[in-house]
Amino acid sequence: MEKIPILKMGKYLLVTIQVDMHDRLAMSLQDDLTEKIVLYNARGVLIDISSLEIVDSFIGRMLSNIASMSRILDAETVVVGMRPAVAITMVELGLDMKGVKTALNVDMGMKMLDIFTGKNDEQEKLNDHSEE
Amino acid sequence: MSINILTLRIQYEQDIVFSRQRARQISELIGFDLREQTSIATAVSEITRNAFSYAGKSDVYFLFDDKSSPPMFIIKVSDHGPGIKDVDSILSGRYSSKTGLGMGIVGSRRLMDYFKIESAPGLGTTVILGKILPKERKLDLKEEAARISKELVKKNPQDLYEEMRQQNQELLRSLDEIKKRQEDLVSLNKELEETNRGVVALYAELDERAEHLKTINEIKTKFLSNMSHEFKTPLNSILALSNLLIQEADGKLNDEQEKQVKYIRKSTEDLYELVNDLLDIAKVEAGKLTVKPSSFSIEQLFSTLKVMFKPLIITQTVNLVFQEPKGLPNLYTDEIKVSQILRNLISNAIKFTENGEIRITSQYEDNTERIIFSVKDTGIGIEEKYKTIIFEEFAQIDSDLQRKAKGTGLGLPLSKRLAELLGGSLWVDSIYGKGSVFYLNIPIIYKGPGSGTLQESSIFSKGDRSSEAGKFSEHNILIIDDQEISRYILQGVLNDLFPDYSVIQAKDGKDGLEKTEVIRPEVIFLDLIMPGLNGFDVLEKLKGNSYTSNIPVYIVTSKDLSAKDKDRLGNGPAGIISKNILSSSNALETLRVLIRI
Numbered sequence: 001m002e003k004i005p006i007l008k009m010g011k012y013l014l015v016t017i018q019v020d021m022h023d024r025l026a027m028s029l030q031d032d033l034t035e036k037i038v039l040y041n042a043r044g045v046l047i048d049i050s051s052l053e054i055v056d057s058f059i060g061r062m063l064s065n066i067a068s069m070s071r072i073l074d075a076e077t078v079v080v081g082m083r084p085a086v087a088i089t090m091v092e093l094g095l096d097m098k099g100v101k102t103a104l105n106v107d108m109g110m111k112m113l114d115i116f117t118g119k120n121d122e123q124e125k126l127n128d129h130s131e132e
Numbered sequence: 133m134s135i136n137i138l139t140l141r142i143q144y145e146q147d148i149v150f151s152r153q154r155a156r157q158i159s160e161l162i163g164f165d166l167r168e169q170t171s172i173a174t175a176v177s178e179i180t181r182n183a184f185s186y187a188g189k190s191d192v193y194f195l196f197d198d199k200s201s202p203p204m205f206i207i208k209v210s211d212h213g214p215g216i217k218d219v220d221s222i223l224s225g226r227y228s229s230k231t232g233l234g235m236g237i238v239g240s241r242r243l244m245d246y247f248k249i250e251s252a253p254g255l256g257t258t259v260i261l262g263k264i265l266p267k268e269r270k271l272d273l274k275e276e277a278a279r280i281s282k283e284l285v286k287k288n289p290q291d292l293y294e295e296m297r298q299q300n301q302e303l304l305r306s307l308d309e310i311k312k313r314q315e316d317l318v319s320l321n322k323e324l325e326e327t328n329r330g331v332v333a334l335y336a337e338l339d340e341r342a343e344h345l346k347t348i349n350e351i352k353t354k355f356l357s358n359m360s361h362e363f364k365t366p367l368n369s370i371l372a373l374s375n376l377l378i379q380e381a382d383g384k385l386n387d388e389q390e391k392q393v394k395y396i397r398k399s400t401e402d403l404y405e406l407v408n409d410l411l412d413i414a415k416v417e418a419g420k421l422t423v424k425p426s427s428f429s430i431e432q433l434f435s436t437l438k439v440m441f442k443p444l445i446i447t448q449t450v451n452l453v454f455q456e457p458k459g460l461p462n463l464y465t466d467e468i469k470v471s472q473i474l475r476n477l478i479s480n481a482i483k484f485t486e487n488g489e490i491r492i493t494s495q496y497e498d499n500t501e502r503i504i505f506s507v508k509d510t511g512i513g514i515e516e517k518y519k520t521i522i523f524e525e526f527a528q529i530d531s532d533l534q535r536k537a538k539g540t541g542l543g544l545p546l547s548k549r550l551a552e553l554l555g556g557s558l559w560v561d562s563i564y565g566k567g568s569v570f571y572l573n574i575p576i577i578y579k580g581p582g583s584g585t586l587q588e589s590s591i592f593s594k595g596d597r598s599s600e601a602g603k604f605s606e607h608n609i610l611i612i613d614d615q616e617i618s619r620y621i622l623q624g625v626l627n628d629l630f631p632d633y634s635v636i637q638a639k640d641g642k643d644g645l646e647k648t649e650v651i652r653p654e655v656i657f658l659d660l661i662m663p664g665l666n667g668f669d670v671l672e673k674l675k676g677n678s679y680t681s682n683i684p685v686y687i688v689t690s691k692d693l694s695a696k697d698k699d700r701l702g703n704g705p706a707g708i709i710s711k712n713i714l715s716s717s718n719a720l721e722t723l724r725v726l727i728r729i
Contacts, residue, residue: 022148056178
């Protein structure tokens with residue numbers, strides 16, 4: 001069974017979707033990703049969809065689900081590299097990916113994750129000090 | 133008119149991806165811009181997913197519609213699924229989907245220039261999507277369609293996947309097949325198990341039956357043995373009495389009477405023979421017949437048989453030939469039984485041969501140390517189906533000759549059993565109408581259980597004692613026997629043998645003991661089987677009394693004494709006389725030897 005690779009990069013997970021996913025593959029990515037978040041105690045997930053030519057309602061819902069689940073597992077999700085045509089189509093289609101944060105490219109996405117998780121890290125530091 | 137570009141079949145989930153990729157490629161080839169390509173592909177993706185998830189299978193047609201104005205690129209997705217109940221509610225966005233975001237149909241409608249949905253419950257669904265063709269078209273639509281088809285074949289990104297899918301399908305099919313086979317095997321196994329259980333049950337039943345049959349057979353043997361004894365006693369009496377009549381001991385017979393008495397004796401002898409055969413079979417079956425091996429030569433055996441059978445060849449048309457054995461070793465086995473078997477075979481051959489010859493041969497097998505006798509005749513032969521029957525007891529084949537010849541049907545089975553007793557075998561080769569060859573194969577040295585203890589001979593005496601018993605000083609002989617005829621016959625013989633003595637009879641054991649007290653006989657003849665006090669008890673009492681213990685006692689019986697019987701008698705009797713002896717014509721001579729005065 002083919003799989004979408006999930007790479008660990010520091011405290012983040014990086015997913016690059018390079019094939020046109022069929023629905024089952026999308027579902028399995030959803031499952032794999034939640035597992036990995038728990039396994040690596042990841043704080044953020046970066047999903048690169050720059051290779052995707054279309055995002056239909058199913059893939060849209062999948063991305064939205066991943067973002068919601070990650071948030072519950074205390075990880076932020078940023079989707080990066082969406083093609084303009086895809087963006088237009090999504091709007092025309094009426095897709096509103098609630099709760100999914102997007103960034104233009106991987107660089108911006110990383111920075112975005114740093115910001116989101118940085119706050120939490122500072123919070124952790126504070127907690128550590130108080131324990132001392 | 134519509135011009136077909138491509139038709140796809142949606143069967144698997146991967147086909148949704150394939151159809152949207154094709155949609156994008158075709159729109160690219162037609163000349164739609166990137167945004168439109170994405171829109172078309174997305175709409176196709178939505179619609180085919182719907183078709184796949186609700187109907188399973190569907191067909192996707194990519195075509196040009198040149199009738200419409202302006203001409204359009206049409207994608208028609210058609211399935212034979214359950215159909216959509218309420219198209220309007222979906223189109224108005226009131227329907228919420230479980231798979232997408234509930235945007236599938238509504239969204240696609242927004243993405244395309246033309247949208248039409250035809251559906252009714254049970255009739256399937258057809259969705260037609262249309263996009264107005266870009267204006268800068270150069271070619272005729274037909275040529276365009278042909279060009280696109282060609283280009284698509286070139287791209288053919290699906291080949292690898294298709295192949296994999298096919299292999300996958302094949303694997304699935306074989307898996308299915310294997311599963312089915314496995315199921316078959318399981319059911320077969322179950323069936324076998326059931327059969328096996330049945331077989332086991334049957335086997336147990338058979339076992340039981342076999343046990344039952346064995347018991348019945350034992351009972352039969354016992355019955356035969358007992359009955360034969362019972363038959364023998366009265367037969368002995370008849371024989372002895374007819375002998376007395378023929379010897380004219382009690383007055384002269386006229387010619388007719390003599391003839392009649394001779395017939396009586398002849399018939400009795402025949403019956404006697406039959407009873408003896410039966411008894412032999414019973415003995416073999418009960419394992420009581422023992423082999424008494426001795427050394428003898430085949431020449432001896434043959435010459436005896438020759439003498440025996442010469443007078444039986446009455447017709448001139450049959451030759452009896454004993455082929456002289458050459459350089460054969462001596463046999464060490466039971467001569468009487470070998471001779472009995474050969475006698476049986478030869479007399480059978482004579483019975484069933486009207487002309488030709490009967491040839492008796494012998495052949496030594498070096499390697500097995502066995503000798504094969506054969507008795508070959510040119511008689512009526514035996515049909516294949518009877519070849520085993522003839523070795524069964526009382527089996528006789530219906531034939532003219534058979535009807536003429538007398539027989540008991542016991543000869544061959546008895547011979548076969550005797551052969552087996554000697555460690556050999558008996559079988560037959562025969563051509564119906566041409567003649568038969570009977571073969572007897574026995575080891576030259578009998579190696580079976582040690583020489584018999586059970587004496588078949590009817591008389592044995594303890595020589596020393598009987599000679600010691602010697603002289604009678606008084607003149608009384610006492611016969612103790614419950615059977616009047618036996619007493620009568622014995623008395624007749626004794627009267628002839630010892631004319632100076634008076635013979636007194638006692639009708640049972642008690643009477644015998646009383647009479648012994650009174651007359652103190654010189655000699656007592658005692659029967660064993662009697663009501664009340666039997667012979668064993670009487671003997672014990674006689675020997676236990678000092679007054680009578682010296683009187684020699686001869687046991688007179690028709691019973692074949694078992695080892696147990698003999699143990700019980702011990703040294704008591706002076707001798708044992710078989711009742712058979714009394715009925716034979718030379719009873720006097722035999723008794724004279726046995727009972728010496």
